[in-house]
Amino acid sequence: MLEVKNLYKEFNNRPILKDISFTLKDGEIMTIVGPSGAGKTTLLRIIAGLETKDSGEILIDSQAYDSGKVGVVFQDYNLFPNLNVLQNITLAPTMVLKESKEEANKKAYELLNRLQMNGREKQYPYELSGGQKQRVAIARALAMKPRILCYDEPTSALDPNLRKEVEKMILGLKKSGLTQLIITHDLQFAENVADQMLKVQPLSEG
Amino acid sequence: MSLKYIGEILPALFNGATMTLSIFFWTIILATPLGILVSLGEMSKIKPIKWLVNFYVWIMRGTPLLLQLIFVFYGLPIIHIVFPRYQAALLAFVLNYAAYFAEIFRGGFQSIDKGQFEAAKVLRLNRWQTMTQIVIPQVIKIVLPSIGNEVINLVKDSSLVYVIGLGDLLRAGNVAMARDVTLIPLVLVGVIYLLLISICAFVLKKLEKYFSYYR
Numbered sequence: 001m002l003e004v005k006n007l008y009k010e011f012n013n014r015p016i017l018k019d020i021s022f023t024l025k026d027g028e029i030m031t032i033v034g035p036s037g038a039g040k041t042t043l044l045r046i047i048a049g050l051e052t053k054d055s056g057e058i059l060i061d062s063q064a065y066d067s068g069k070v071g072v073v074f075q076d077y078n079l080f081p082n083l084n085v086l087q088n089i090t091l092a093p094t095m096v097l098k099e100s101k102e103e104a105n106k107k108a109y110e111l112l113n114r115l116q117m118n119g120r121e122k123q124y125p126y127e128l129s130g131g132q133k134q135r136v137a138i139a140r141a142l143a144m145k146p147r148i149l150c151y152d153e154p155t156s157a158l159d160p161n162l163r164k165e166v167e168k169m170i171l172g173l174k175k176s177g178l179t180q181l182i183i184t185h186d187l188q189f190a191e192n193v194a195d196q197m198l199k200v201q202p203l204s205e206g
Numbered sequence: 207m208s209l210k211y212i213g214e215i216l217p218a219l220f221n222g223a224t225m226t227l228s229i230f231f232w233t234i235i236l237a238t239p240l241g242i243l244v245s246l247g248e249m250s251k252i253k254p255i256k257w258l259v260n261f262y263v264w265i266m267r268g269t270p271l272l273l274q275l276i277f278v279f280y281g282l283p284i285i286h287i288v289f290p291r292y293q294a295a296l297l298a299f300v301l302n303y304a305a306y307f308a309e310i311f312r313g314g315f316q317s318i319d320k321g322q323f324e325a326a327k328v329l330r331l332n333r334w335q336t337m338t339q340i341v342i343p344q345v346i347k348i349v350l351p352s353i354g355n356e357v358i359n360l361v362k363d364s365s366l367v368y369v370i371g372l373g374d375l376l377r378a379g380n381v382a383m384a385r386d387v388t389l390i391p392l393v394l395v396g397v398i399y400l401l402l403i404s405i406c407a408f409v410l411k412k413l414e415k416y417f418s419y420y421r
Contacts, residue, residue, distance in 0.1 A: 048328050049327070049328065050324055050327065050328065067328070067330075068330050070328070071328070072325075072328045074321060074324070074325060076321060078319070078321035078322060078324065078325035079325075080322065080325070080339075080340050081344065081420050081421065082340065082343045082344050082347070082420055083339075083340075091329070091331070091339060092329035092330060092331055095331060095335050095339070096329065096330045096331060096335075124419070124420040124421075125420070126420060126421040140329070141328075141329075144329060144330070
């Protein structure tokens, strides 16, 4: 369970996020929607540990926040171009979680299977389409066993007709018990997958 | 042009070429890691380190290598810092080339997308793992063509050690020319440089090809 309480963030004395509070229960999907400039991405970056908050509280399972429990699927995926699909997924589990190579490979194959990406283990990111890169990014994040998986605009870089595919995939991951937090400006998509929606608006200046 | 004469002077030229190659290899081996360190210094958030390193690069790139060589070997002894010839040459070359390498590596590091560092961070890779597994492999691919240019320059620049009296390839040719009053040694010296540089270019091309497995 992810709890965010009275989160506040400013850049150069200009408030970006104010009084953001929500609770995301295990196994649920929450979407955060709003126009660009509303601080959605900043909120995700704070939850991912890439940005500091100015005040407020973030708890995971009622414990002090630990960025290691959050996985992130970036808007442009940020796969490592010098590593193939399998290496992208197994790098962190072997180096950080100290899993054996066999164990990490086995898990990676399972994840790729689940995401219908089998057979692409030895391909490099440049050989993949946007949708395929996204699946690899999801597998890479899941291999670190996060409590919560965050997505930054998962539909924005994809063909419109792939949106349904992403919906199906995200709902499929939900069935397996994954807790997901999704930043999007695509309202239709957000409504289709969300158990809970949070709307953020740009804060007026002054 | 007699083959017999060529046969007579070739050993001396090859002997000189080993000095040229020795300067060449040791400069690359020492200047590359130093260049990476200096480039990290250039990007350091600690201001004094940044200033110091920028000053060093400014001096090394802003003055002739020939002056630096003369300074180290003939100049420093005046203030009682004495290096033997070979060490003096190597010191000047390593310091000079590290500065050029540093600028190239800095460009390489800065062209790595910020997203790569962020992805590594959320995967909890530490700084060392991020650098060695993700950043440096990508930087090498990016800088390879520019480093290749410098490497080829280095083969030719190594002939500057002539001025401090080291017996390199050029000196061997010059000695033979003056002694025998013939152009042949200088032509041969040119041919040997061409050969060395062609080998370098070939190896660099192979390396670039190796790194083309991804984009």
